[in-house]
Amino acid sequence: MVVQQQTKGLKMKSLTKKKSSKPVEKKITKISDKLGKGLVQTERKPTEAQCCAKTSATAVGCHD
Amino acid sequence: MLALSRYNIISRFETGKGSSYFLVNPLSGHADILNEEEHQKLLNGNFPDQQLLLEKGYLVEPAQEQARFREAYLRFTEDRDKDELQIFFVPTYACNFGCTYCYQSEYQPEPGWPTREKIDAFFSYLDRELAGKKKYVTLFGGEPLLPSKSAEAGVEYFVEEAAKRGLELAVVTNGFYLKERLGLLMKAKIREIQVTLDGPAEIHDRRRALKGGGPTFDRIVEGVDAALELGVPINLRVVVDRENLPHLHRLADIAIARGWTRSAKFKTQIGRNYELYTCQQAPGKLQTRLELYQELYQEILKHPQIMEFHRPAFHVAKFLFDHQELPGPVFDSCPGCKTEWAFDYSGKIYPCTAMVGKQGEDVGTYYPKVELKNDAISSWQDRDVLSISACKSCPVALICGGGCAAIAKSKQGTIGSPDCRPVRELLEIGMSLYFPEGTPETETEKTNDDTRNQCC
Numbered sequence: 322m323v324v325q326q327q328t329k330g331l332k333m334k335s336l337t338k339k340k341s342s343k344p345v346e347k348k349i350t351k352i353s354d355k356l357g358k359g360l361v362q363t364e365r366k367p368t369e370a371q372c373c374a375k376t377s378a379t380a381v382g383c384h385d
Numbered sequence: 386m387l388a389l390s391r392y393n394i395i396s397r398f399e400t401g402k403g404s405s406y407f408l409v410n411p412l413s414g415h416a417d418i419l420n421e422e423e424h425q426k427l428l429n430g431n432f433p434d435q436q437l438l439l440e441k442g443y444l445v446e447p448a449q450e451q452a453r454f455r456e457a458y459l460r461f462t463e464d465r466d467k468d469e470l471q472i473f474f475v476p477t478y479a480c481n482f483g484c485t486y487c488y489q490s491e492y493q494p495e496p497g498w499p500t501r502e503k504i505d506a507f508f509s510y511l512d513r514e515l516a517g518k519k520k521y522v523t524l525f526g527g528e529p530l531l532p533s534k535s536a537e538a539g540v541e542y543f544v545e546e547a548a549k550r551g552l553e554l555a556v557v558t559n560g561f562y563l564k565e566r567l568g569l570l571m572k573a574k575i576r577e578i579q580v581t582l583d584g585p586a587e588i589h590d591r592r593r594a595l596k597g598g599g600p601t602f603d604r605i606v607e608g609v610d611a612a613l614e615l616g617v618p619i620n621l622r623v624v625v626d627r628e629n630l631p632h633l634h635r636l637a638d639i640a641i642a643r644g645w646t647r648s649a650k651f652k653t654q655i656g657r658n659y660e661l662y663t664c665q666q667a668p669g670k671l672q673t674r675l676e677l678y679q680e681l682y683q684e685i686l687k688h689p690q691i692m693e694f695h696r697p698a699f700h701v702a703k704f705l706f707d708h709q710e711l712p713g714p715v716f717d718s719c720p721g722c723k724t725e726w727a728f729d730y731s732g733k734i735y736p737c738t739a740m741v742g743k744q745g746e747d748v749g750t751y752y753p754k755v756e757l758k759n760d761a762i763s764s765w766q767d768r769d770v771l772s773i774s775a776c777k778s779c780p781v782a783l784i785c786g787g788g789c790a791a792i793a794k795s796k797q798g799t800i801g802s803p804d805c806r807p808v809r810e811l812l813e814i815g816m817s818l819y820f821p822e823g824t825p826e827t828e829t830e831k832t833n834d835d836t837r838n839q840c841c
Binding site for chain 1: 408414415416417418419423437705709710711820824
């Protein structure tokens with residue numbers, strides 16, 4: 322389940338799967354006022370809902 | 386010029402063999418466990434394999450990391466635009482329970498149920514203003530399943546209108562009338578039904594009794610049994626504090642014995658009992674987030690069956706264990722006015738369930754006409770770790786996400802402030818729970834062990 326990184330005496334234990342290298346797609350996305358320009362989109366990652374409202378019917382879950 | 390990423394979260398955690406260190410970077414999406422030697426080398430800047438650190442995003446060229454941050458932020462906001470919306474509808478704030486910690490206890494509810502006209506206005510708003518968005522509706526309260534003619538007729542009409550539109554239905558109920566109402570609710574496709582049990586019967590009934598007294602545990606359990614038998618998903622919430630946490634394992638035993646935990650339709654959530662507005666009869670039993678999870682961890686060690694009932698997230702620790710990858714970075718953990726809206730029977734719209742019904746916190750109306758307070762809505766929608774000053778330089782921002790806006794406003798007077806989560810400390814506990822083996826032995830440790838095991 323965990324991948325052992327054996328590199329030059331390094332025994333850091335990786336907890337994340339090895340990713341395949343995919344070509345990076347260039348895409349001009351919408352520009353937010355808070356950010357700069359010239360951005361590149363890469364592969365999506367799953368997000369974990371931080372607030373219970375997304376994963377449950379919830380009451381005050383996200384406030385806990 | 387290379388530097389350690391500003392989003393590295395490094396800390397020590399206890400394992401079965403002593404302690405190890407975790408290194409987690411929510412921006413690059415990598416996580417590793419290090420031993421003491423590796424940890425020291427990393428901190429001292431003489432880690433042997435710089436290329437590996439670069440590949441994993443632990444070592445970065447700062448300008449490139451900022452570009453990556455911007456790209457991740459845009460992706461987050463774009464993904465959220467396509468996210469499903471959860472739309473709460475509160476038909477009443479009245480309730481038949483007198484829970485000791487209810488945050489709505491000071492609300493002054495108007496009697497009665499919304500008229501068909503108001504329910505039509507609610508659905509018209511969804512049809513028009515949220516057209517094209519993925520969404521589902523959640524009946525909330527108060528207690529939405531109260532047994533009066535107008536309440537039952539109202540629920541029936543609401544469920545029919547939801548079903549007509551193909552909207553999935555969730556219900557948050559105290560569960561007292563669940564068994565009787567299942568048939569009615571199942572006229573729509575049920576997403577899930579959330580009920581609360583605070584422990585075994587004598588503990589639960591002390592905290593969640595009927596108004597005027599009277600037990601509620603048995604009726605709720607009957608409702609859960611009936612729902613699961615019919616294949617209706619149940620989300621069982623436990624509101625926890627110092628009074629009932631020591632009894633959580635007994636509730637776990639009950640759920641296991643009844644077969645709930647073997648059902649794919651059963652899930653659980655732990656809710657921390659905390660002070661929201663003025664709702665606590667006994668503030669001395671409250672715990673901070675960290676205290677709750679520290680004590681929960683100790684309970685799990687004493688009573689491992691709790692994990693069959695509930696596996697706490699400890700931020701990203703459980704996800705990492707289950708998926709061998711990190712979730713995407715969280716630039717905003719508050720769904721208010723973004724992927725969550727709350728409507729009540731008075732015709733008002735609110736940002737979320739913590740704010741619904743609170744005077745002065747509405748962001749518009751859907752009845753008698755649609756009027757939106759755009760400035761208020763914008764302030765909720767703009768809130769994230771980029772707009773909250775304290776979050777901009779915080780290394781755990783991309784896991785914390787800025788916390789709850791309602792709590793932030795309650796404590797600091799503005800939603801533009803953070804509701805900080807003890808991310809590092811909770812990860813320390815979570816890593817101990819989900820990765821108790823820590824790092825593999827080093828070559829030095831192996832040699833010493835071999836020596837010790839030799840016959841003399």
